[in-house]
Amino acid sequence: MLAFEVKLGTRGYLSLRNTDNGVRDLDYDIIVAGGGPAGMTAAIYSGRAGWKTVLFDPMGGGGQAGTTDMVYNYPGFPDGVSGPELMELMANQARAFGVKIEYEEVQKVVHSDADAGFKVDVGHEVHGARAVIYASGTLPRKLGVPGEEKYLAKGISFCATCDGALFRDKVVAVVGGGDSALTEAVFLTKFAKEVLLIHRRDEFRAGLATVKRVETNPKIKMLLSSVVESVRGEEVLTGVSVRDLKTGETRDLDVQGLFLYVGWSPNVEPVRHLVETDEYGYVITNEDMSTKTPGLFVAGDVRRKPLRQITTAVGDGATAAWSAEKYLLERG
Ligand SMILES: Cc1cc2nc3c(=O)[nH]c(=O)nc-3n(C[C@H](O)[C@H](O)[C@H](O)COP(=O)(O)OP(=O)(O)OC[C@H]3O[C@@H](n4cnc5c(N)ncnc54)[C@H](O)[C@@H]3O)c2cc1C
Structure with missing residues (x-):
């Protein structure tokens, strides 16, 4: 059975340590849930800005874009680019900026309290985060x-x-x-x-x-x-x-x-209690990707928006990371 020791971390947030296997540090500045274009971009920006960042995705990343044979409308590739190749490039870029990418599915995000930040449950362990960027995309109907x-x-x-x-x-x-x-x-x-x-x-x-x-x-x-x-x-x-x-x-x-290919349902269960959703279940965010829960940002297809594409997911991811950074800096 897993046991956790809760400590106050160096930046004033909770540190969860798995006391069963010693000293493993489960704390992050930013946890990104979802490794499609939105999550990968958020991770690239967060990692590059020097925040300790992990990206969880049960598939290891790629998202819908990674299952698309050829993408012809992503800027910079006039002859098209293979979806899996594009996503592999993004994952490598995130890793190069120090982001850990792990094959995990976020089961639940709990907002512990204003100072402590978040607990992110991936089933067999719980991670601490000061900010969370949720970018889980949609599931096919x-x-x-x-x-x-x-x-x-x-x-x-x-x-x-x-x-x-x-x-x-x-x-x-x-x-x-x-x-x-x-x-x-x-x-x-x-x-x-x-x-x-x-x-x-x-x-x-x-x-x-x-x-x-x-x-x-x-x-x-x-x-x-x-x-x-x-x-x-x-x-x-x-x-x-x-x-x-x-x-x-x-x-x-x-x-x-x-x-x-008859439509998609947003995948909001792990954060449902922390966000507002529209009549179709998509998360309602502010322009800066913030939600009603301070420190929780939502990006990509899972949020209410007029156009669900790789370009817009990438834009959301960048904005979410920028907002998360602003949030962390303001909190000191
Ligand atoms: C067949 C098809 C063709 C397309 N063609 C194009 C195209 O040509 N051009 C274009 O711009 N767009 C295209 N799109 C749309 C584009 O792929 C999406 O808009 C884009 O991938 C959305 O990115 P996202 O990061 O929001 O979500 P997704 O790409 O859906 O990624 C979400 C990721 O989150 C992960 N995840 C889900 N739940 C959890 C959880 N609880 N914890 C952790 N991770 C989780 C999933 O495994 C997935 O990897 C296409 C889509 C499809 C289905």
């Missing part, structure tokens, strides 16, 4: 149709970059009508012999250039004004039932892969 739970990871995927190659010469379906759905549908044509693009409306909510790439791709077949009603299979997924919303007709289609 499911369809909520019969059969879906059974075939998650057995044909149903949220990541074409991760799983697309498993469907070489097979028929796959992509559900959604935004930029992510369309971009990934095009990506999947590298492997699949046919990609069915199923969208509930009769027009897309994506950039014109992306729509054009879809419309001109001979491997993509569009099923507009259509919804998936159920999925079926045996050991793995073998098909979907699709209803045409205009005619009411339902068709059974044979597909071996189903990629879902």
Whole structure:
């Protein structure tokens, strides 16, 4: 069993020491939760400014950007940049500025009191922080149709970059009508012999250039004004039932892969009690990324904002780190 000794740290904040295995210091100036572009940027700025910083991410970082095959709209890369490569560059930059990156999932952030700062629980140990930057991004939404739970990871995927190659010469379906759905549908044509693009409306909510790439791709077949009603299979997924919303007709289609891009839910549970959220669950922050809890800053897709992109996540991360530094300096 873990035991902790609580001491007053050198800068007047709580120091938690695991007394079971001796002297390990679990204190940080800044703890960053989440290693997508927002968290990585916050860590780069915090580390570079000399704050003792750790970044926790159960995947070790990368975020959604790290699962994107190619990014064509990040400044400085006119021919595009691979998402995993971009995120690896950010992680290396953070490490070069002294940031520790650890494979941990933040379970709960507790604001102990105004002077002590925060306790950040990662499940098997608790860390102390004077300020926390929370940048956990969003989780993909499911369809909520019969059969879906059974075939998650057995044909149903949220990541074409991760799983697309498993469907070489097979028929796959992509559900959604935004930029992510369309971009990934095009990506999947590298492997699949046919990609069915199923969208509930009769027009897309994506950039014109992306729509054009879809419309001109001979491997993509569009099923507009259509919804998936159920999925079926045996050991793995073998098909979907699709209803045409205009005619009411339902068709059974044979597909071996189903990629879902129907929206995202903010991942706020560890800080829910410390922040305000909007009607969709996104964290409401001030312009400087501060929240109603002093010392807790929230950055990236998890917060309420008009545009969720790598560029805006990077901007949020920089602002959050700047604000955290200001907060720490003001407190002495
Ligand atoms: C398929 C797809 C294609 C995209 N293409 C583009 C594009 O071309 N250009 C563009 O600009 N944007 C693109 N985006 C959007 C872009 O990826 C996101 O806006 C951006 O990654 C958001 O960054 P973030 O750091 O806020 O969150 P994320 O990238 O989602 O990162 C959040 C991180 O937090 C971690 N995490 C979650 N919970 C916890 C926890 N409790 N404790 C610790 N860590 C936690 C996660 O593991 C994850 O690594 C795309 C997104 C998708 C899904």
